[in-house]
Structures are given as structure tokens and as C-alpha cells.
Amino acid sequence: MKKKSKETRRFFLQKSGLTALGLTSLAALPSSLAKTQPVKEAPLQQSNLVTRKNIADIPVNDPEIKVLKEAVGILKKRSDRSPLDPMGWTAHGMLHATFCATSIYANQVHYNWYVWPWHRLYLWSMEQKLQKAVNEPKLALHYWDWTKKNTIPEHYWGGESNPLFNNTRQVTEHDIIPTDFINVGAGFRAESYKTFGGYPAIKNRGEAQLDGLAEQSFHNNIHNWIGGQMATFTESGFEPVFYGHHGNCDRIWEAWQAYNPKNKLPAGEEWLEKRLFATDGNGTPVEFKIKELLNINDLGYQFEDLNLNPAFCNPYEVADLPDREKTKQDCIAPLNVQTSETGEIYQEFINKERAHVILHFERAQLPYQPYCARVFFEYDKNGSKKSTYSGTFTILPILDLDSVLLQNGVHLQIEIEKEIAEVIHANKDVQVIFQPVPLPNRAIPNEALKLENISLKMGI
Ligand SMILES: [Cu+2]
Known part of the structure; x- marks a missing residue:
């Protein structure tokens, strides 16, 4: 693999940097000024790169979409002939299972900071296979920018005759993603890669596995919302829309780096030298070190733009905050201020209106999974009860190292506002509420999730 050139990297960041991105670093701005203006970025004129575009912007009968469908169809036919064909759709889908549905810890790329580089490699592998299938080196994967198109685009529908269709989805063409599922701003404002992209993989049984805010919020929320x-x-x-969703997550990882110069990737060898595995366009096993996956141009592609809908990049307007609607299934549990790092959290807010903290809890019973909930803090303010929303998360089963048991302790990376830090610093009673979110065509079990020992920490 060609080594990343520093010049190319710098060039790319300038081209796709903060100004071109049309996003404003929000840390220093009062929220009334925290507005973004999307600016369309012209694609780089590099003939050897393919350009990944928002599939929702391309007419459904465009030749580009026809080629994509044809290529996916060829991969699927190969697998119909032989599920083990390494250049087929099934073998490619199984790669995800190998690295994502495993309790073999050396292979697991979720719940830790390998998730974004590995999925970038996984998409590259698919793009290579599709290009070879139709002998079209200009074929590019697409992304589905759900901040601009909040239903699954029509390109993925139309029944079994469309290779991009999948009949296991639990949503329809007309179902709209709830707006709080797709807020990307809390991720953009996370300056630490650990907060955005996850903590180091654990080495010993019993250590806490901690995935990043991006994985736990919009990434998981949309996987789970689609269902099947x-x-x-x-x-x-195996689901074609996976490649549109992950195409957008990969793009958001690029946008996170361009959003704020303080948003830095890990610099240590444990991350940069980590070997990740997939197959190339011929189905031959390949390995890449993470440092070889950091310049997307080296992998042969660029994004048409990094512009996201600004409505989802900023802190919520008061009118847009999800309501606290009491349901029977709500989990309401006290925040343990004794075990919370109240002093450190309070210090963190001296010059800030909002900051990222870790919410830790223990599952008193095995909850149904995946579990999607809006998280609120509730406390008394001037004699009446106040609920403050802090995010929507989908919690997945996290397997204990070397076993098939669920890990008991769960950590969520959340962004909170100053008032919460002040309330816990003053040692007032705070309730944490997990309010399950109804999903299309799914029933929420009629029992509340039971959680214990909920605490807030700055880091682990
Ligand atoms: Cu995913």
C-alpha cells in the first residue's frame, strides 16, 4: 500500500477544511451565534480518484445507478452459484460477521477505537469488488446523507428485481428517521478521538469496553431503526443500504477531522500500527495498518462534499428538543453523586457551556437488545421539576471478553450542559431517565429496563 504523503494529507485538509465545509467551531461561540452555513465544495480534479456522492441526489434511472445495481447483481449471482466465492456478496457480508459478531477478541472491531478504520477498509473492499465485477474503475460507492434525506432513498426499494433491495427492513419507504437519531453535532464537538471514535480495545477480561459517541448514537440508531x-x-x-449508511459514517469521520483543528486522531502506535483485515477486489486476503487507512485519496476515493445539514450539526434549539413523555417502560434511576466525579466535571465547565462526560451504569437484569432510548436528567429547579435531554442512543449487547455473556457495566459518551454540572456539584438529587423510543413495526417490551449505580465520569 502506498504510504500516506504528508503533502497530500495537508492538501486534502485544506480543500475540505473548516471554511470549505461551511461549519463553524462552536466551542467558543454562544449558542445564539452557533449557526452554520453549508458551502458546496467542488470535487478535487484528480482523475485517478472515484468520487463518492450522496445517492439521494442522483436520479434513480441515472446510468451511474444502473452500473451500481448491475455490479451488486453480479456479486449476488456469484454467491448464488457458490456462497464461498470470495468475490461474491455473501463472502463479503461474512467478513462483517467475522470482525463484528465475534467474541474472539483479537478480531472484534466494535466497542473500541478500531470501528471507523475497519469499516473504511470494509467499504474499500466492496468498492474494489464492484469495480472489477463490471470492469469499471470509475465506479464509486455512494453515501446516503440521512441529515438531508431522512427516508431510505428510493434507489434501495422496488422489490426483489432491484439488487439494492432487501426484504428484511422493518421500515417502509415512507418512514422518517426521528430527528434526534441523526444529531451529529455532539460528535463533532468531541475533541478527543476516544470520545468520537471509541476507547482502546481492552486487553483483559473485566475491563470496560467503551465505544465512541458516533457509534453509540447516529450509527447504531440508524442500523436499529431500519431493523431486520x-x-x-x-x-x-448483506444489506445494500449498509454501504450507503456506512459511506456516510465514513464521511462524517472525515468531516469531524475538518470541523475543528483540535479534533485529532490518536498518535500512538497501538492505534496507528494496528493491522486490520479484509479482502481485495479479487477476494484475496489483505491487511492494512490503520496509518495506511487515514488518507482516503490513497484508497482511491474522495467525497463530493463534506457538507451536512446544519440543522443537525448545532446544539438543539429549545423548540427542537425531544419531549420527556412519561411511559410505563421508562427507566428512572438516581444518579449516584458519591461515585460520580462531580468536582472534575464542574471544573471542566469553567469556560464551557457544554462538554462531554461518560455516563456509566450497570444492568440489573439483561435488557432486551438493541435498546434505543432518549436520555434525560431530571432535577428540581426553582421549586419545580426540570427535565434536560442529553441524547438518543442505541445500546447493543456487549459481550464479555472470552465468553458469550453480556458485560454488566455499560458506558455512554454523552454531551451535557453546564446546568447538570452545577446541579451535581451542589449535591442535589438527580434522576437519570432512559425513555425508550418506539420504532416502526416493533413492540417495546412492557417492562422498564432496570439500571443500577448510575454515575458520571470525565474519563476512564
Ligand atoms: Cu454499522
């Missing part, structure tokens, strides 16, 4: 194969680790690689 898309909501499983074992089978999501």
Missing part, C-alpha cells in the same frame, strides 16, 4: 438484517452484527453486511 441491518440491526444485526451477523447479517448487516
Whole structure:
């Protein structure tokens, strides 16, 4: 693999940097000024690169879409002939199961900071296979920018005759993603890669596995909202819309780096030298070190733009905050201020209106999975009860190292506002509420999730 050239990297960041991105770093701005203006970025004129575009912007009968469908169809036919064909759709989907639905810890790329580089490699592998299938080196994967198109684009529908269709989805063409599922701003404002992209993989049994805010919020939320194969680790690689969703997550990782110069990737060898595995366009096993996956131009592609809908990049307007609607299934549990790092959290807010903290809890019983909930903090303010929303998360089963048991302790990376830090610093009673979110065509079990020992920490 060609080594990343520093010049290319710098060039790319300038081209796709903060100004071109049309996003404003929000840390220093009062929220009334925190507005973004999307600016369309012209694609780089590099003839050897393919350009990944928002599939929703391309007419459904465009030749580009026809070629994509033809290529996916060829991969699927190969697998119909032989599921083991390494250049087929099934073998590619199984790669995801190998690295994502495993309790073999050396292979697991979820719940830790390998998730974004590995999925980038996985998409590259698919793009290579599709290009070879139709002998079209200009074929590019697409992304589905759900901040702009909040239903699954029509390109993925139309029944079994469309290779991009999947009949296991639990949503319809007309179902709209709830707006709080797709807020990307809390991720953009996370300056630490650990917060955005996950903590180091654990080395010993019993250590805490901690996935990043991006994985736990919009990434998981949309997988789970679509349902069917898309909501499983074992089978999501078989669902064509996976490549549109992950195409957008990969793009958001690029946008996170361009959003704020303080948003830095890990610099240590444990991450940069980590070997990740997939297959190339011929189905031959390949390995890449993470440092070889950091310049997308080296992998042969660029994004048409990194512009996201600004409505989802900023802190919520008061009118847009999800309501606290009491349901029977709500989990309401006290925040343990004794075990919370109240002093450190309070310090963190001296010059900030909002900051990222870790919410830790223990599952008193095995909850149904995946579990999608809106998280609120509730406390008394001036004699009446106040509920403050802090995010929507989909919690997945996290397997204990070397076993098939669920890990008991769960960590969520959340962004909170200053008032919460002040309330816990003053040692007032705070309730944490997990309010399950109804999903299309799914019933929420009529029992509340039971959680214990909920605490807030700055880091682990
Ligand atoms: Cu995913």
C-alpha cells in the first residue's frame, strides 16, 4: 500500500477544511451565534480518484445507478452459484460477521477505537469488488446523507428485481428517521478521538469496553431503526443500504477531522500500527495498518462534499428538543453523586457551556437488545421539576471478553450542559431517565429496563 504523503494529507485538509465545509467551531461561540452555513465544495480534479456522492441526489434511472445495481447483481449471482466465492456478496457480508459478531477478541472491531478504520477498509473492499465485477474503475460507492434525506432513498426499494433491495427492513419507504437519531453535532464537538471514535480495545477480561459517541448514537440508531438484517452484527453486511449508511459514517469521520483543528486522531502506535483485515477486489486476503487507512485519496476515493445539514450539526434549539413523555417502560434511576466525579466535571465547565462526560451504569437484569432510548436528567429547579435531554442512543449487547455473556457495566459518551454540572456539584438529587423510543413495526417490551449505580465520569 502506498504510504500516506504528508503533502497530500495537508492538501486534502485544506480543500475540505473548516471554511470549505461551511461549519463553524462552536466551542467558543454562544449558542445564539452557533449557526452554520453549508458551502458546496467542488470535487478535487484528480482523475485517478472515484468520487463518492450522496445517492439521494442522483436520479434513480441515472446510468451511474444502473452500473451500481448491475455490479451488486453480479456479486449476488456469484454467491448464488457458490456462497464461498470470495468475490461474491455473501463472502463479503461474512467478513462483517467475522470482525463484528465475534467474541474472539483479537478480531472484534466494535466497542473500541478500531470501528471507523475497519469499516473504511470494509467499504474499500466492496468498492474494489464492484469495480472489477463490471470492469469499471470509475465506479464509486455512494453515501446516503440521512441529515438531508431522512427516508431510505428510493434507489434501495422496488422489490426483489432491484439488487439494492432487501426484504428484511422493518421500515417502509415512507418512514422518517426521528430527528434526534441523526444529531451529529455532539460528535463533532468531541475533541478527543476516544470520545468520537471509541476507547482502546481492552486487553483483559473485566475491563470496560467503551465505544465512541458516533457509534453509540447516529450509527447504531440508524442500523436499529431500519431493523431486520441491518440491526444485526451477523447479517448487516448483506444489506445494500449498509454501504450507503456506512459511506456516510465514513464521511462524517472525515468531516469531524475538518470541523475543528483540535479534533485529532490518536498518535500512538497501538492505534496507528494496528493491522486490520479484509479482502481485495479479487477476494484475496489483505491487511492494512490503520496509518495506511487515514488518507482516503490513497484508497482511491474522495467525497463530493463534506457538507451536512446544519440543522443537525448545532446544539438543539429549545423548540427542537425531544419531549420527556412519561411511559410505563421508562427507566428512572438516581444518579449516584458519591461515585460520580462531580468536582472534575464542574471544573471542566469553567469556560464551557457544554462538554462531554461518560455516563456509566450497570444492568440489573439483561435488557432486551438493541435498546434505543432518549436520555434525560431530571432535577428540581426553582421549586419545580426540570427535565434536560442529553441524547438518543442505541445500546447493543456487549459481550464479555472470552465468553458469550453480556458485560454488566455499560458506558455512554454523552454531551451535557453546564446546568447538570452545577446541579451535581451542589449535591442535589438527580434522576437519570432512559425513555425508550418506539420504532416502526416493533413492540417495546412492557417492562422498564432496570439500571443500577448510575454515575458520571470525565474519563476512564
Ligand atoms: Cu454499522
